[in-house]
Amino acid sequence: MKSSTFDPVTQDLFEKQLKIAMVFVLVIFGVIFLRLWFLQIVNGSFYRDKSENNRIRLESMPSFRGVIRDRSGKILVDNRPSYDLCVIPEEIHDTETLLTGLAALGDFDMTSMKAKIRQAASGYPFKPVCLKKDISRDELAMLETRRFDLPGVMITVRPQRTYFYGDLAAHVLGYLGEISEKQLKSGAFSDTRSGDLIGKTGMERKWQKSLKGGRGGEQVEVDAAGRRIKVISRSSPISGADVCLTIDRELQMLAERALDGKHGAVVAMDPRNGQILALASSPSFDPNLFITGFDEETWKNMVSSGDHPLNNRALTGQYPPGSIFKIVVALAGLQEGVITPDETVFCNGEYSLGRGKYRCWKRWGHGKVDLNRALVESCDIYFYHLGMRLGVDRIARYAHQLGLGQKTGLDLGNEKAGLIPSTQWKKKRWGVPWQGGETVSTAIGQSFVLVTPLQIATFASAVFNGGHVYRPQLTQWVRKPGGENIFEFKPQLVRDVGIKPKYLELVRKALSGAVNNPRGTGTKAKLPDITVAGKTGTAQVVNLKKEKNAKAKGEIPWKYRDHAWFVAVAPADAPRITVSVLIEHGGHGGSAAAPIAKKLIEAYLRVPVDS
Numbered sequence: 246m247k248s249s250t251f252d253p254v255t256q257d258l259f260e261k262q263l264k265i266a267m268v269f270v271l272v273i274f275g276v277i278f279l280r281l282w283f284l285q286i287v288n289g290s291f292y293r294d295k296s297e298n299n300r301i302r303l304e305s306m307p308s309f310r311g312v313i314r315d316r317s318g319k320i321l322v323d324n325r326p327s328y329d330l331c332v333i334p335e336e337i338h339d340t341e342t343l344l345t346g347l348a349a350l351g352d353f354d355m356t357s358m359k360a361k362i363r364q365a366a367s368g369y370p371f372k373p374v375c376l377k378k379d380i381s382r383d384e385l386a387m388l389e390t391r392r393f394d395l396p397g398v399m400i401t402v403r404p405q406r407t408y409f410y411g412d413l414a415a416h417v418l419g420y421l422g423e424i425s426e427k428q429l430k431s432g433a434f435s436d437t438r439s440g441d442l443i444g445k446t447g448m449e450r451k452w453q454k455s456l457k458g459g460r461g462g463e464q465v466e467v468d469a470a471g472r473r474i475k476v477i478s479r480s481s482p483i484s485g486a487d488v489c490l491t492i493d494r495e496l497q498m499l500a501e502r503a504l505d506g507k508h509g510a511v512v513a514m515d516p517r518n519g520q521i522l523a524l525a526s527s528p529s530f531d532p533n534l535f536i537t538g539f540d541e542e543t544w545k546n547m548v549s550s551g552d553h554p555l556n557n558r559a560l561t562g563q564y565p566p567g568s569i570f571k572i573v574v575a576l577a578g579l580q581e582g583v584i585t586p587d588e589t590v591f592c593n594g595e596y597s598l599g600r601g602k603y604r605c606w607k608r609w610g611h612g613k614v615d616l617n618r619a620l621v622e623s624c625d626i627y628f629y630h631l632g633m634r635l636g637v638d639r640i641a642r643y644a645h646q647l648g649l650g651q652k653t654g655l656d657l658g659n660e661k662a663g664l665i666p667s668t669q670w671k672k673k674r675w676g677v678p679w680q681g682g683e684t685v686s687t688a689i690g691q692s693f694v695l696v697t698p699l700q701i702a703t704f705a706s707a708v709f710n711g712g713h714v715y716r717p718q719l720t721q722w723v724r725k726p727g728g729e730n731i732f733e734f735k736p737q738l739v740r741d742v743g744i745k746p747k748y749l750e751l752v753r754k755a756l757s758g759a760v761n762n763p764r765g766t767g768t769k770a771k772l773p774d775i776t777v778a779g780k781t782g783t784a785q786v787v788n789l790k791k792e793k794n795a796k797a798k799g800e801i802p803w804k805y806r807d808h809a810w811f812v813a814v815a816p817a818d819a820p821r822i823t824v825s826v827l828i829e830h831g832g833h834g835g836s837a838a839a840p841i842a843k844k845l846i847e848a849y850l851r852v853p854v855d856s
Contacts, residue, residue: 305438308458309404311485313418313448315494316522316721320409322418322449327379327405330388334362335370336397346395351384353377373399379537406442406536412529414497416557417490417657417719419447420532436460442536448488448719451656455723455731458485486731489721491520499848500525503841508829510558510698513845516706516820518736519715521655522849524699526558560660563695564808564827567782567834568623568766570644570690572708572752574631575616577643579748583634586751589613592626601682603629606783620755623766623781625689632688637679640687641667646742647714648704649696654716654739663700666693691785701812702825708756709778709814709823712742712749756780757817760839770813770839770846777846778817781834782810806830811838815846822849 313322330353337343340362344355358376365374380388380400388400406421421442428434434443436459443457444450461482466474493513500511504527513523530547547554556562578584594610596603605611605625611618619627632640644650650665666687668679686692699717707714716737723732756778759765766781787805809831814823824842831837 306461306463306480306482307403308460308482309484310406310458311452311456312487313456314487314489315492315497316490316520317493318489319494321414321490321492321494322406322408324404325407326402328385329375329401329403330377330380330384331373331375331399331401332362332397333370333373333399334365334397337362338396343395343397346391347376347398350387350391351380373401375401379405408532410494410498411533412531413494413501414492414524415447415529415532416526416559417447417492417497417524418532419449419451419658420445420530420535421449422535445535446658448490448657450658452486452488452720452723455486456488459483484726486723486725488723491515491522491719491721491734492524493522493849496523496845496849497525499523499845500841501527501529503844504828507831508552508558509827509831510562510825511827511841511845512559512698512702512825513849514702514706514717514823514825516710516715516814516823518734519703519706519717520721520734521717521719522822523845524557524559524719526556526562528552528554530554557657557659558827558829559698560655560657562697562827562829563661563663564697564810564829565692565694565784566649566690566696566701567784567808567810568625568689569701569780569782569810569812570694570696571620571623571628571688572705572756572780573644573647573649574628574635574640574688575620575752575755576647576708576742576744576748577635577640578631579616579751580643580744581635581639584616584631586616589615590619590624590627590630592624594626596626596629596685598629598633598681598685601685603682603685616751617755617758620752620780621758621762621765623759628688629685632684633681635688637684637687638667638669640684641665641670643744644694646740646744647707648739649700653697653699653703654737655699655719657719660699661697663697664693664695690782698825698827701810701827702823705780705812705814705825706820706823707742708749709753709817709820711746712744714739714742753778753817756814760813766835767811767813767839769835770811770843772815772843772847775815775846775850776817777813777815777843779811779813779839779842781839782808782812783833784808784810786830803830807832809837810834811842813839813842813846815850822846 309324312320314320340359344359347353348355361374361376365372385400388398392398408418422445424434424437424441424443429437429439437443444453449456459482461480463479464477466477496513500513500523504511504525507527509527511523511525512521514521592605592611592614594605594608610626611622611624614624614627644665650663652660652662671677671679683692687694703714703717716739718734718737720732721734722730724730757776760767760770760777760779767779770777770779785807809828811826811834814820824845826838826841828837
């Protein structure tokens with residue numbers, strides 16, 4: 246048998262190849278060792294934490310948002326349980342069979358549901374997927390009854406905001422909306438994440454930080470597929486603080502019923518401290534729509550509607566005040582000594598200035614008129630004369646002192662300042678000098694003058710409370726669940742008007758006559774057992790040339806009709822309520838606005854009225 250020994254050359258070559266192979270194997274093992282060392286020693290803590298995080302899931306638990314109440318504690322806004330239909334994809338045996346079963350039990354979007362299930366199944370199949378939020382009670386009952394026939398289906402419960410009275414006080418309460426990316430990045434909304442609802446307007450926005458409460462959560466152990474194994478720890482959510490408003494629910498309801506079918510605003514205020522008792526704007530909206538959601542078309546219709554239901558006319562509506570502004574001119578004339586209470590002006594129905602002729606609302610005039618009668622019967626000619634004596638700049642100064650032409654400070658969002666014109670303002674705005682005819686129009690609340698219904702309520706309150714301009718407020722208190730008050734109402738005095746008490750009293754007496762004197766323009770606000778004081782205002786929208794044989798006002802297009810104003814205070818000798826009413830294109834303040842103020846005063850003071 247032949248020997249199998251290698252020759253020296255072959256042996257040497259074999260040994261060299263063996264050494265190379267051994268080096269290669271050692272290098273490979275070295276690389277593997279270094280890699281293991283790097284993973285276990287250098288980055289061990291990183292991958293250990295990552296592994297733990299994959300094993301432990303943090304699940305958020307939403308808090309209950311604080312309740313909003315009226316001044317007597319009646320709940321206006323609360324939370325209710327929302328039942329959501331969810332499924333666990335891994336537990337679904339047959340998707341088509343499940344969807345067919347669901348279709349027979351309620352109004353479900355099968356196409357959307359199928360897409361959600363397919364998408365979830367490719368990710369974490371044991372993680373619940375929400376198919377429909379806030380199912381109806383009937384749907385809930387049907388699903389619970391058929392639960393055993395619907396494998397994979399589960400019902401989850403979460404708190405949902407609910408506005409008990411629909412559109413009642415919608416502009417005061419505001420609404421919730423999903424937090425935007427910009428708001429998240431701002432850092433102003435702590436403990437908030439994408440998808441959360443926050444207050445967008447009204448009291449919901451103002452007290453967002455207090456109302457939202459604190460989020461809770463669970464540490465849940467899950468497997469690699471996302472299946473829950475056990476709850477490791479749990480932190481209960483903290484309910485938000487309750488907010489009690491100054492609003493009177495019944496008075497607010499009455500104000501909104503009075504505005505039904507109209508465009509306008511009503512503000513009722515306690516003149517002694519600035520508490521707002523009712524604040525209504527019409528047309529309105531239902532804040533619940535922003536919770537349940539609506540399609541893009543509905544939203545577009547809402548924001549582009551000529552009715553502007555989202556606008557709070559009490560704060561953002563700017564209107565010429567008409568004859569209500571005569572109160573300002575009267576006080577300015579008295580304080581400046583331009584006129585005395587007994588001095589008279591003859592009204593023949595027409596006032597001439599240069600080539601211009603300015604008429605009184607009473608075609609044939611009022612005859613001899615003093616200050617009291619001028620306010621009671623709202624004589625335009627008297628205030629044309631007085632306005633020219635004062636000049637627009639002095640009128641503007643007193644208007645500002647009384648709170649007009651500036652924001653009241655009510656923190657409800659988007660408040661407008663209105664406009665009180667002056668010679669300097671016109672020169673800056675238009676680059677032309679002020680004209681005498683503009684002073685004449687300003688003296689009766691026309692020309693460039695613009696005010697809000699809230700400003701009128703604040704201004705009238707100052708006239709009757711001794712000359713104190715208070716900042717309007719809507720919140721009585723904000724209270725944590727444990728009973729600790731975060732905020733308590735305190736009157737906030739903005740300024741004293743700086744007008745002598747005797748002049749304020751003269752004007753108050755005249756405004757009482759405007760309601761209680763048979764010749765007064767506000768007699769439709771008169772009550773039998775209490776003295777109501779007030780002033781009408783009819784603000785011209787456009788200058789319409791009235792033909793001699795003009796027929797009923799119904800012939801004038803609605804958008805060109807005059808705005809109707811009325812402001813009232815009662816009781817006149819010891820005021821407890823001020824009511825400002827504005828009806829857009831309502832016509833005469835005495836007939837369109839005064840009856841509304843009467844209803845609110847009667848309801849609030851509980852004064853019986855003859856049937």
